Amino acid sequence: MSINKRPLSPHLQVYRPQLTSVLSILHRITGFGLAAGVLLALWWFCAIIRGPASYEIFYAFSKNIVGQGLLLCWLFALAYHSLNGVRHLFWDAGYGLELNTAYKSGWAVFFGAVIITALLWITWWQV
Amino acid sequence: MTEENSKNMAVQHWWMQRVTSIALVPLCLYLVYRSRHFLPLPLDYNSLILIIADPFVAMAMILTAVITCYHACLGVEVIIEDYVHGGLRHFLLLLNKSFFLLAGLGASAAVIYIANVLYKGMIE
Numbered sequence: 047m048s049i050n051k052r053p054l055s056p057h058l059q060v061y062r063p064q065l066t067s068v069l070s071i072l073h074r075i076t077g078f079g080l081a082a083g084v085l086l087a088l089w090w091f092c093a094i095i096r097g098p099a100s101y102e103i104f105y106a107f108s109k110n111i112v113g114q115g116l117l118l119c120w121l122f123a124l125a126y127h128s129l130n131g132v133r134h135l136f137w138d139a140g141y142g143l144e145l146n147t148a149y150k151s152g153w154a155v156f157f158g159a160v161i162i163t164a165l166l167w168i169t170w171w172q173v
Numbered sequence: 174m175t176e177e178n179s180k181n182m183a184v185q186h187w188w189m190q191r192v193t194s195i196a197l198v199p200l201c202l203y204l205v206y207r208s209r210h211f212l213p214l215p216l217d218y219n220s221l222i223l224i225i226a227d228p229f230v231a232m233a234m235i236l237t238a239v240i241t242c243y244h245a246c247l248g249v250e251v252i253i254e255d256y257v258h259g260g261l262r263h264f265l266l267l268l269n270k271s272f273f274l275l276a277g278l279g280a281s282a283a284v285i286y287i288a289n290v291l292y293k294g295m296i297e
Contacts, residue, residue, distance in 0.1 A: 077252075094287055128201060170212055
């Protein structure tokens with residue numbers, strides 16, 4: 047497959063970001079982030095299987111600032127990707143495709159994800 | 174590949190994305206609900222094994238692991254197809270499928286191991 051080295055006309059530099067386009071790329075980014083989180087889940091299972099000593103190491107990682115930051119980002123990614131995924135499923139069924147409905151559902155999904163992340167973090171998932 | 178086969182594959186992809194998404198909604202809700210017992214991570218190793226050995230948690234974890242890995246494989250596949258065009262393309266596509274196949278099988282095996290061997294070792 048030959049690589050096309052001819053120049054592209056500017057797109058990302060000129061198009062104004064819309065809610066629809068930003069939420070769409072955020073859906074892809076959060077999806078990729080969640081997939082990367084599978085690696086950490088695998089480490090978690092390995093740590094449990096190898097015994098209490100390995101689990102201690104994982105536990106310490108989960109308690110320090112890097113582990114907590116990753117967990118918080120992953121939690122937001124889960125909340126946002128799930129809610130936006132439901133929005134996509136409604137679109138697939140044919141509902142909510144008008145522009146003003148898409149904007150309302152978009153804001154609802156984004157703030158819903160923020161609220162769910164905050165609630166879960168404060169009640170169950172934090173240190 | 175014939176044109177009809179490539180169209181069928183595309184439709185299959187589209188449907189599997191939707192079917193796995195719908196299946197993941199209740200599974201994720203259930204696991205997030207049960208996570209109140211094991212997040213934040215308990216210091217006590219044995220309490221964690223007890224929670225994973227619960228049959229509903231174990232089943233939900235295995236189903237979620239397998240379906241998530243399939244869903245993630247489909248998702249990362251389209252990302253690679255969109256952004257990678259050079260020599261790495263075929264390698265990354267193979268790596269993607271291999272990784273998620275192993276991850277899904279490995280996570281399921283891990284849950285079964287924890288819920289059986291480690292649990293039995295613990296209650297003796």
